[in-house]
Amino acid sequence: MIDRIKVSNAQVEPLGMDEQKVAEDLNRHVSLTLGRDEGNESHGYLFDALALTVQDRLIERWRATRDRYRAERPKRVSYISMEFLMGRALSNAVNNLDLEQPVRQALSNYGCTLEEVVQEELDAGLGNGGLGRLAACFLDSCASLQLPVTGYGIRYEYGMFNQKIVDGHQVECPDNWLRDGSHWEVESPENTVRVKFFGHSEYYRDQANRQHSRWIDTQDVLAVPYDVPVPGYRNETVNTLRLWKSAATDEFNLEDFNAGSYTEAVAAKNLAEQITMVLYPNDASENGKELRLRQQYFLASASLQDVLHRWVKNHGEDFSEFGENNCFQLNDTHPSIAVAELMRLLMDDYLLNWEQAWKITSSTMAYTNHTLLPEALERWSVGLFKELLPRLLDIIYEINARFLTLVAERWPGDRARQQRLSIIEEGDHPQVRMAYLAIVGSHSVNGVAALHTQLLIGGLFHEFYQLWPEKFNNKTNGVTPRRWLAQSNPGLSELVTEVIGKEWIRDLDEIARLRPFADDEAFRIRWRDVKQANKERLVELVERDCGVQFHSDMLFDIQVKRIHEYKRQLLNVLHIIHLYDRVVRGDVKGMQPRCVLIGGKAAPGYVMAKTIIKLINNVAAVINKDRRLQPWLRVAFLPNYRVTSMEVICPGTDLSEQISTAGKEASGTGNMKFMMNGALTIGTLDGANIEIREAVGPENFFLFGLEAHEVQAARQSYNPDAIIADDADFSRVMQLLESGHFNLFEPGIFDSVVASIRSCDDAWMTAADFRGYINAQQAVSTAYQDTQAWTRMSIYNTAASGRFSSDRTIRDYSKEIWGLC
Numbered sequence: 019m020i021d022r023i024k025v026s027n028a029q030v031e032p033l034g035m036d037e038q039k040v041a042e043d044l045n046r047h048v049s050l051t052l053g054r055d056e057g058n059e060s061h062g063y064l065f066d067a068l069a070l071t072v073q074d075r076l077i078e079r080w081r082a083t084r085d086r087y088r089a090e091r092p093k094r095v096s097y098i099s100m101e102f103l104m105g106r107a108l109s110n111a112v113n114n115l116d117l118e119q120p121v122r123q124a125l126s127n128y129g130c131t132l133e134e135v136v137q138e139e140l141d142a143g144l145g146n147g148g149l150g151r152l153a154a155c156f157l158d159s160c161a162s163l164q165l166p167v168t169g170y171g172i173r174y175e176y177g178m179f180n181q182k183i184v185d186g187h188q189v190e191c192p193d194n195w196l197r198d199g200s201h202w203e204v205e206s207p208e209n210t211v212r213v214k215f216f217g218h219s220e221y222y223r224d225q226a227n228r229q230h231s232r233w234i235d236t237q238d239v240l241a242v243p244y245d246v247p248v249p250g251y252r253n254e255t256v257n258t259l260r261l262w263k264s265a266a267t268d269e270f271n272l273e274d275f276n277a278g279s280y281t282e283a284v285a286a287k288n289l290a291e292q293i294t295m296v297l298y299p300n301d302a303s304e305n306g307k308e309l310r311l312r313q314q315y316f317l318a319s320a321s322l323q324d325v326l327h328r329w330v331k332n333h334g335e336d337f338s339e340f341g342e343n344n345c346f347q348l349n350d351t352h353p354s355i356a357v358a359e360l361m362r363l364l365m366d367d368y369l370l371n372w373e374q375a376w377k378i379t380s381s382t383m384a385y386t387n388h389t390l391l392p393e394a395l396e397r398w399s400v401g402l403f404k405e406l407l408p409r410l411l412d413i414i415y416e417i418n419a420r421f422l423t424l425v426a427e428r429w430p431g432d433r434a435r436q437q438r439l440s441i442i443e444e445g446d447h448p449q450v451r452m453a454y455l456a457i458v459g460s461h462s463v464n465g466v467a468a469l470h471t472q473l474l475i476g477g478l479f480h481e482f483y484q485l486w487p488e489k490f491n492n493k494t495n496g497v498t499p500r501r502w503l504a505q506s507n508p509g510l511s512e513l514v515t516e517v518i519g520k521e522w523i524r525d526l527d528e529i530a531r532l533r534p535f536a537d538d539e540a541f542r543i544r545w546r547d548v549k550q551a552n553k554e555r556l557v558e559l560v561e562r563d564c565g566v567q568f569h570s571d572m573l574f575d576i577q578v579k580r581i582h583e584y585k586r587q588l589l590n591v592l593h594i595i596h597l598y599d600r601v602v603r604g605d606v607k608g609m610q611p612r613c614v615l616i617g618g619k620a621a622p623g624y625v626m627a628k629t630i631i632k633l634i635n636n637v638a639a640v641i642n643k644d645r646r647l648q649p650w651l652r653v654a655f656l657p658n659y660r661v662t663s664m665e666v667i668c669p670g671t672d673l674s675e676q677i678s679t680a681g682k683e684a685s686g687t688g689n690m691k692f693m694m695n696g697a698l699t700i701g702t703l704d705g706a707n708i709e710i711r712e713a714v715g716p717e718n719f720f721l722f723g724l725e726a727h728e729v730q731a732a733r734q735s736y737n738p739d740a741i742i743a744d745d746a747d748f749s750r751v752m753q754l755l756e757s758g759h760f761n762l763f764e765p766g767i768f769d770s771v772v773a774s775i776r777s778c779d780d781a782w783m784t785a786a787d788f789r790g791y792i793n794a795q796q797a798v799s800t801a802y803q804d805t806q807a808w809t810r811m812s813i814y815n816t817a818a819s820g821r822f823s824s825d826r827t828i829r830d831y832s833k834e835i836w837g838l839c
């Protein structure tokens with residue numbers, strides 16, 4: 019039997035990147051790898067063959083990159099995230115490898131376009147929204163900047179659910195994205211690790227009489243890595259996204275076997291395999307679900323073991339330089355159990371003492387906070403921890419005891435403060451506060467936009483800030499200009515490159531050189547032509563997926579993002595109803611014809627968000643079938659919003675809706691994609707909107723609404739009924755809603771929505787911002803009618819988007835947190 023084979027690097031001829039070699043490989047994969055006969059080649063087979071052709075070329079560079087990292091031994095960063103919202107991979111790989119021309123030629127032999135073939139790929143939807151997409155943009159930037167960063171995540175069998183709309187209601191369908199297999203992943207069974215659950219701790223003394231702990235009588239699960247290549251932009255670097263799949267160990271339930279219950283024992287495999295079965299489709303909170311905690315620990319433990327194994331392979335069990343050579347970036351609190359797990363591995367498996375292990379842990383961990391919503395701050399019951407992860411709970415108690423000693427030294431006698439800061443929330447049902455564990459165990463804590471970081475420091479984490487001001491820092495989010503401009507908007511991309519060269523794709527600050535062209539009338543015409551063509555693409559999407567006819571001469575007003583009360587899709591609906599009311603009353607003076615598109619998924623258990631989806635659909639139905647409205651207003655709800663739809667949406671948008679209640683949206687990244695593609699923003703002073711407005715200038719941004727500090731103040735005496743009564747437009751809108759105009763045959767279904775607008779406790783302050791929003795929308799309409807001025811503003815937006823490249827964000831992480839460059 020052969021235990022190990024030696025893989026030789028030498029004498030493998032580099033694969034050709036020219037048209038002829040690409041065409042040969044494509045044909046070989048169609049006829050040999052896939053075994054197709056002549057006449058068999060559907061787009062599906064062509065996709066498979068092209069993916070294989072591209073994957074071969076990725077793997078070549080992937081191995082070379084790994085060799086380089088092995089030889090150079092740079093400091094390594096592990097980006098640990100429960101979500102990676104990657105979308106499609108083929109067109110990204112073709113672009114980043116600079117294979118577009120040869121691939122187009124090769125496909126033309128089959129009478130096929132690249133655009134047709136890429137449609138065959140399903141999205142890798144291993145994330146909910148912004149947080150997961152950020153992780154994906156970061157990987158692209160790390161590879162493009164040639165940084166040794168590995169992504170660690172979970173290979174969910176079922177990613178984000180597919181959303182269907184039936185009678186205006188959201189229906190969730192499973193996303194079986196691996197059904198036809200994936201061409202991008204490479205299973206790496208030799209790097210399988212074991213993850214422990216249940217059991218109990220045991221203490222023992224070694225020969226030198228030093229005390230140690232071990233975790234015994236556990237039920238183990240295997241973590242099998244599946245590696246996905248992450249190509250940098252035309253730089254020969256291919257980094258790794260390592261996704262873990264859970265599997266049963268072979269020796270499970272030996273007693274059952276011996277008792278003769280063979281089938282029952284085999285069936286028990288399910289429990290292990292369940293861990294990575296499905297992504298939790300909740301963008302804000304997941305309260306108390308045991309399976310979710312299992313997923314989090316599974317990811318943290320497998321990823322840390324992987325890094326430690328590689329270290330030991332290269333350095334033996336000498337960890338004296340581990341801290342300087344590694345960094346773990348925790349994407350939100352989801353993987354923050356990693357703090358306790360690294361302590362456990364270093365102490366129990368490698369026999370370091372507490373002080374040594376703590377020095378390493380607290381200097382390698384870094385935590386990114388993504389939200390201020392209190393319901394999203396994760397807490398796990400101590401009882402659940404004790405059962406599922408008993409050894410980890412021991413360690414968390416010890417971390418907390420030592421931390422509280424520090425608090426007591428800093429603020430002697432302040433018991434109340436100790437309770438407030440404790441990692442363990444006391445009470446009848448004690449809880450572990452995961453964010454506090456992450457803060458205590460990390461050397462860096464960052465927010466994701468300037469305002470968000472300020473609010474963290476001044477509010478939620480203020481007392482931690484007093485203790486450790488040096489830990490806190492801001493890293494404003496960004497998006498990758500490769501996917502979100504170069505690939506998704508080829509028309510604009512070509513135009514930009516024609517006038518300023520192509521350096522902007524690597525260095526988006528270059529795009530500022532576009533600004534003077536706003537004064538060039540011929541250039542403005544071409545800019546508009548590109549936008550017009552992109553709007554036509556969007557018209558087709560809306561026609562196909564919504565059955566609604568948009569018209570590209572109208573203003574395209576778009577809000578796509580998760581459906582959540584704080585994002586205020588409801589405010590958008592109120593504006594739509596207001597426009598409807600105006601047209602019906604014949605008050606159309608100064609009105610700009612609009613097409614309004616709203617899209618996004620609601621968490622399956624979030625009743626209010628689902629009711630808002632139903633409301634949007636009902637309002638759209640009333641408006642779209644009323645002939646009087648046709649010239650003025652068309653409304654559609656786009657089902658199944660995902661990365662692939664955003665790639666068509668943001669290039670075709672005139673107006674980007676970023677209208678969250680101030681102080682609630684940590685950053686937003688949709689806002690950046692739209693800006694980059696020349697949309698203007700209507701928005702509140704929230705998240706990165708503030709920085710977008712600063713960058714483009716206030717005269718090129720439609721601002722409205724309360725500011726974050728005003729929201730706090732206004733809540734004290736908030737009286738929506740009075741606001742509505744004082745505003746004739748608002749009163750008519752509420753009259754339409756409350757009279758059942760949009761739910762004639764479905765009485766009462768919107769009562770909860772109406773009540774939330776009128777509630778003095780409405781945390782989202784929808785009514786407070788109604789008038790400001792309506793006025794800002796009127797300013798938009800007026801501005802849009804001056805085509806020349808609007809086009810200028812559109813160009814200014816793209817030209818000012820340089821600092822919203824995730825390359826800038828990653829350079830900041832790299833310098834200020836990771837210590838890479």
Ligand SMILES: *Cc1c(COP(=O)(O)O)cnc(C)c1O
Nearest residue numbers: 147148579660661664686687688
């Ligand atoms: C960019 C993006 C998001 C984030 O949008 P926000 O407006 O920042 O909430 C969510 N989902 C998808 C598919 C995206 O591409």
